[in-house]
Amino acid sequence: MNPITKLSELAEHVRSRGSMTRVAVAAADDSHTITAIARAVREGWAHAILHGHKARIEQVCQSESIDPALFEIIDHADDVTATKAATLQVKSGAADVLMKGLVRTDVFLKAVLDKQQGLLPPGAVMSYTCALEIPRYNKLMFISDTAVLPHPDLNQKAAMIDYSVKMARRLGIQTPKVALISATEKVSPSMPSTLDYAQLCSMNKRGQIKNCLIDGPLDVFLACDPEAGEIKGVNTPIKGEADVLIFPDLESANSFYKGLMLFAGAELAGLIQGTVKPVVVMSRSESAASKYYCLALACLMAEEI
Amino acid sequence: MQITKLEQMFDVLKTRPKKRLVAAWAIDAHTIIAVSQAVNMGIIDAILVGDEAVIKSVCVEHGINPSIFRIVSAASDVEGATKAVELINAGEGDFLMKGLISTDRYMKAILNKERGLMENGAVLAHVTVAEPMGYHKLLIFGDVAIIPEPDLNQKIAICNYLIKTARLLGVETPKLGILSASEQTLPKIRSSYEAALISKMAERGQIKGAIVDGPLGFDLIVDKESAQIKGVKSEVCGDADCILFPNIEAGNTFYKTITCLMGSELCAIVMGAKVPAVLTSRGDSERSKLFSIALAATLA
Numbered sequence: 001m002n003p004i005t006k007l008s009e010l011a012e013h014v015r016s017r018g019s020m021t022r023v024a025v026a027a028a029d030d031s032h033t034i035t036a037i038a039r040a041v042r043e044g045w046a047h048a049i050l051h052g053h054k055a056r057i058e059q060v061c062q063s064e065s066i067d068p069a070l071f072e073i074i075d076h077a078d079d080v081t082a083t084k085a086a087t088l089q090v091k092s093g094a095a096d097v098l099m100k101g102l103v104r105t106d107v108f109l110k111a112v113l114d115k116q117q118g119l120l121p122p123g124a125v126m127s128y129t130c131a132l133e134i135p136r137y138n139k140l141m142f143i144s145d146t147a148v149l150p151h152p153d154l155n156q157k158a159a160m161i162d163y164s165v166k167m168a169r170r171l172g173i174q175t176p177k178v179a180l181i182s183a184t185e186k187v188s189p190s191m192p193s194t195l196d197y198a199q200l201c202s203m204n205k206r207g208q209i210k211n212c213l214i215d216g217p218l219d220v221f222l223a224c225d226p227e228a229g230e231i232k233g234v235n236t237p238i239k240g241e242a243d244v245l246i247f248p249d250l251e252s253a254n255s256f257y258k259g260l261m262l263f264a265g266a267e268l269a270g271l272i273q274g275t276v277k278p279v280v281v282m283s284r285s286e287s288a289a290s291k292y293y294c295l296a297l298a299c300l301m302a303e304e305i
Numbered sequence: 306m307q308i309t310k311l312e313q314m315f316d317v318l319k320t321r322p323k324k325r326l327v328a329a330w331a332i333d334a335h336t337i338i339a340v341s342q343a344v345n346m347g348i349i350d351a352i353l354v355g356d357e358a359v360i361k362s363v364c365v366e367h368g369i370n371p372s373i374f375r376i377v378s379a380a381s382d383v384e385g386a387t388k389a390v391e392l393i394n395a396g397e398g399d400f401l402m403k404g405l406i407s408t409d410r411y412m413k414a415i416l417n418k419e420r421g422l423m424e425n426g427a428v429l430a431h432v433t434v435a436e437p438m439g440y441h442k443l444l445i446f447g448d449v450a451i452i453p454e455p456d457l458n459q460k461i462a463i464c465n466y467l468i469k470t471a472r473l474l475g476v477e478t479p480k481l482g483i484l485s486a487s488e489q490t491l492p493k494i495r496s497s498y499e500a501a502l503i504s505k506m507a508e509r510g511q512i513k514g515a516i517v518d519g520p521l522g523f524d525l526i527v528d529k530e531s532a533q534i535k536g537v538k539s540e541v542c543g544d545a546d547c548i549l550f551p552n553i554e555a556g557n558t559f560y561k562t563i564t565c566l567m568g569s570e571l572c573a574i575v576m577g578a579k580v581p582a583v584l585t586s587r588g589d590s591e592r593s594k595l596f597s598i599a600l601a602a603t604l605a
Contacts, residue, residue: 154492187506202490202501
């Protein structure tokens with residue numbers, strides 16, 4: 001397949017698959033969540049199971065002029081039981097994607113991370129990857145970790161690479177170029193992330209990390225601007241054409257994408273990986289388009305190949 | 306010209322202006338004989354620092370003409386080492402050699418903060434150049450004698466000394482292999498992950514003048530076929546000029562394997578001071594001492 005270079009192409013790709021992904025929504029009692037999922041259901045690529053307060057859900061549907069018959073609605077007394085039930089449905093294989101609704105993030109993640117009834121296999125790393133569409137970049141950019149891991153260690157960075165590469169490959173990029181982002185291209189013990197980066201490069205060179213081409217430390221210019229390597233005299237195989245950007249910490253990744261959204265008109269789709277199935281956690285501040293893309297991305301990543 | 310046999314150092318030195326050796330407390334036959342051979346070959350000039358009467362009587366005993374040396378008097382080993390270092394600092398000598406003085410006293414004179422030979426923050430390390438039987442060129446490695454467990458900065462310093470040595474022996478772009486137990490990067494093994502760091506630093510030009518790769522197992526460093534079998538693609542594999550050892554045990558064992566089991570020739574110097582320093586032990590063969598003097602003269 002040709003690489004997908006825009007989020008609209010991603011949605012088109014998901015629509016054209018002709019298959020239906022079952023989405024379990026935890027505490028689906030708010031209009032943002034219901035609006036987003038309703039569009040996917042109407043377009044025929046998602047089947048939605050809404051766990052929550054049935055009467056409230058129906059009320060929201062009415063005020064948004066959405067037919068509640070689009071959904072399978074399961075009534076629960078409170079958010080905690082609704083979230084647990086939705087999680088269990090994904091765990092048991094009765095649903096393919098878990099989506100967070102109007103429930104506090106800590107309550108939601110507690111259910112996802114529950115040792116017995118949660119979705120994270122023992123020893124697995126949970127991480128957040130975004131696909132960013134930036135008007136001035138000629139392809140999608142996958143970045144991690146913007147939401148879950150505050151200070152990823154070496155092992156967690158390796159998992160972030162793994163998840164991002166999987167996502168990029170699923171979107172048609174055969175051998176993604178992975179840039180490990182720092183403030184400089186030099187390896188320095190005073191910047192511990194650069195030490196992890198050097199090891200990850202070495203692992204990639206030795207075939208311990210496959211299916212991608214890794215280089216770092218690199219700054220954002222060297223990663224994303226083809227001219228920067230020449231100007232700075234740094235010979236990197238990334239050549240300013242990075243598909244994946246791995247950030248040293250949550251603050252830098254988070255600021256990077258929010259800056260791009262605010263000042264450069266970027267749009268994103270993101271989800272939690274490392275779990276047995278994709279988990280969609282959307283913030284209310286995200287645009288309706290972003291929410292729709294998040295769901296499309298999750299449905300694509302939920303496919304078994 | 307790339308030197309591939311130790312004795313080629315002699316030929317090269319004969320074509321250059323002679324460097325001046327300063328031997329600290331050179332009152333024993335081992336030292337005096339080795340220095341006299343080098344002087345007689347015409348590859349160096351020498352100053353012997355020590356008890357003049359003793360030096361002269363050793364010369365007579367071994368049929369050496371004492372007038373081929375300049376002799377500077379000293380009353381004790383410590384004074385001898387101090388005076389030798391002073392001569393270097395005064396610009397009267399180009400490199401140092403240890404005589405009949407204990408290594409720690411010799412080093413103390415070099416390391417002396419006010420009057421020694423160290424620049425601030427410099428790392429003193431031991432570099433060996435060997436001519437291992439069955440290998441197609443010289444092998445330069447360290448540290449087998451001074452730093453027991455080099456940290457990252459010390460390893461980088463040692464790498465730079467190995468590269469400098471290789472280049473002064475005529476290898477234009479030396480290939481440096483960083484030894485570990487395997488070529489896999491294993492974060493829990495210090496030698497392995499530090500090798501990855503150093504390789505990356507070299508790639509970024511933080512270590513210059515060489516092609517650096519590691520971690521690599523010993524087989525991969527010196528044997529191309531092993532690298533092919535294991536599927537490791539690296540310019541260094543099978544063609545290394547230099548090896549960085551992770552610690553003194555590994556390096557020292559390799560050094561002694563070369564001399565004791567293979568009977569191959571080698572020589573060594575101490576680098577990191579303002580001038581190279583010869584640190585032969587009495588156990589070394591005469592030839593090896595001569596090679597060490599030649600190596601120091603080449604690097605001086």
